[in-house]
Amino acid sequence: MRRLALLNVLLLICVAVPNLAMAAAHYVRSGAAGNSSGTDWTNAWTALPSTLTRGDTYYIADGSYGSYTFNDAASGSTKIYVKKAIASDHGTDTGWLSSYGDGQAVFSATVYFTTSYWVFDGQTGSGKSGYGFKITTSGANKLLRFDNTPSYITVSRVEMQHRGINTESGDDIIYTLGAKYITVSRCYLHDAGRAPILLRGTTDSIFEYLYVARNWSTGTEHSEGISAYNGTHRNIVRHSVWEDITGTGVLMFDGDGWEIYGNVLFYTPGFTGSVGNGAIATWTGYSVTNAKVYNNTFVNLKGWNTGLSFDLGGSNKAYNNLWYNCERVKFGNVSHDYDWFYNSGTQSETHAQYGAGDPFVSSALYNYRLKSATAAGLALSSPYNIDMEGKVRGSDGVWDRGAYEYGVGSINNTTPSAPGGLTVN
Numbered sequence: 001m002r003r004l005a006l007l008n009v010l011l012l013i014c015v016a017v018p019n020l021a022m023a024a025a026h027y028v029r030s031g032a033a034g035n036s037s038g039t040d041w042t043n044a045w046t047a048l049p050s051t052l053t054r055g056d057t058y059y060i061a062d063g064s065y066g067s068y069t070f071n072d073a074a075s076g077s078t079k080i081y082v083k084k085a086i087a088s089d090h091g092t093d094t095g096w097l098s099s100y101g102d103g104q105a106v107f108s109a110t111v112y113f114t115t116s117y118w119v120f121d122g123q124t125g126s127g128k129s130g131y132g133f134k135i136t137t138s139g140a141n142k143l144l145r146f147d148n149t150p151s152y153i154t155v156s157r158v159e160m161q162h163r164g165i166n167t168e169s170g171d172d173i174i175y176t177l178g179a180k181y182i183t184v185s186r187c188y189l190h191d192a193g194r195a196p197i198l199l200r201g202t203t204d205s206i207f208e209y210l211y212v213a214r215n216w217s218t219g220t221e222h223s224e225g226i227s228a229y230n231g232t233h234r235n236i237v238r239h240s241v242w243e244d245i246t247g248t249g250v251l252m253f254d255g256d257g258w259e260i261y262g263n264v265l266f267y268t269p270g271f272t273g274s275v276g277n278g279a280i281a282t283w284t285g286y287s288v289t290n291a292k293v294y295n296n297t298f299v300n301l302k303g304w305n306t307g308l309s310f311d312l313g314g315s316n317k318a319y320n321n322l323w324y325n326c327e328r329v330k331f332g333n334v335s336h337d338y339d340w341f342y343n344s345g346t347q348s349e350t351h352a353q354y355g356a357g358d359p360f361v362s363s364a365l366y367n368y369r370l371k372s373a374t375a376a377g378l379a380l381s382s383p384y385n386i387d388m389e390g391k392v393r394g395s396d397g398v399w400d401r402g403a404y405e406y407g408v409g410s411i412n413n414t415t416p417s418a419p420g421g422l423t424v425n
């Protein structure tokens with residue numbers, strides 16, 4: 001027994017030691033004036049070094065940084081972690097000052113990923129404020145690029161502020177070329193020169209808990225909130241807010257197996273933009289198959305079609321969506337039912353519900369939580385049963401229509417909260 005126990009202990013040590021020895025932490029702080037070894041906050045690098053080590057974590061303090069290209073070769077599935085340093089997670093205390101961790105680390109030019117297995121985490125931020133990382137530009141560049149078909153990259157808690165001017169040269173915020181298994185989570189994308197998210201050949205990726213506000217579209221250079229084609233399949237867009245997105249559509253894509261659920265798409269009063277093909281749609285001559293469009297809320301959208309329209313393809317399904325005060329809600333090539341409408345036309349649906357007025361807690365504050373239950377929607381399986389605040393749809397007996405579940409859990413539906421209601425952490 002004792003020999004067995006000792007053997008187990010030795011085995012544990014043998015397993016544990018290499019991992020401990022391999023994973024190191026390094027420190028980056030603009031303005032650091034130590035020996036630039038990156039070993040603590042006094043001796044931090046002033047910018048990320050050109051070569052990073054697989055398995056290691058790089059903490060970055062508040063400050064200004066330039067462009068960076070994450071291009072170190074993958075090694076199996078071992079990730080490299082790049083994190084904003086914050087009070088509760090900054091590695092060593094040697095040389096640490098709280099002022100290094102209470103603001104933003106700002107990359108003032110494009111951030112590129114050209115290899116796989118990365119975690120890029122700003123650690124703080126939600127809705128429209130408090131993000132640990134920021135990427136911005138004064139030029140026509142894209143802000144966050146995934147080139148050369150990289151995969152397994154997670155980007156979270158990053159503000160991406162473009163310059164809001166369309167120069168007709170491809171001013172997009174996020175751009176992918178053949179990327180796969182990308183997750184962009186809890187980021188704030190705003191004032192895109194063209195498209196906030198432009199995907200080419202990207203599959204199996206997730207865009208979630210985003211706040212996306214304003215893009216720029218012109219007659220000769222059309223824009224969209226998401227523009228996706230050339231082999232874009234099985235991508236998920238969920239639990240996100242899309243404010244004042246204009247152009248061909250808000251979410252425009254082609255391909256198979258897209259899932260779009262739990263989003264809010266809205267226009268603020270006085271916004272003069274519009275959408276052409278649909279709020280969620282594809283282009284003429286493009287094909288969408290097996291799309292699922294569930295429990296989204298559409299508010300005050302304007303345009304030629306603010307519904308769901310897929311030109312070619314089939315087997316597309318839409319349930320439990322809510323349209324309030326939207327122009328010309330039309331459906332094309334999609335089976336739809338259990339939707340809710342007010343001042344958004346009369347639709348051919350067996351279980352359509354027509355509301356009596358404004359159903360929201362506070363339209364003035366863009367709080368689109370429901371102030372009362374809707375007629376029961378169609379109960380669906382996981383993962384469609386969770387709203388953006390984590391409420392389990394239907395657990396009070398009524399699966400509500402729209403993005404926000406009513407009447408479940410500890411969140412008081414009648415308490416106004418942050419604009420857009422994106423208070424999740």
Ligand SMILES: [Ca+2]
Binds near residue numbers: 099102103104
């Ligand atoms: Ca600071």
Ligand SMILES: [Ca+2]
Binds near residue numbers: 394395397398408
């Ligand atoms: Ca309910």
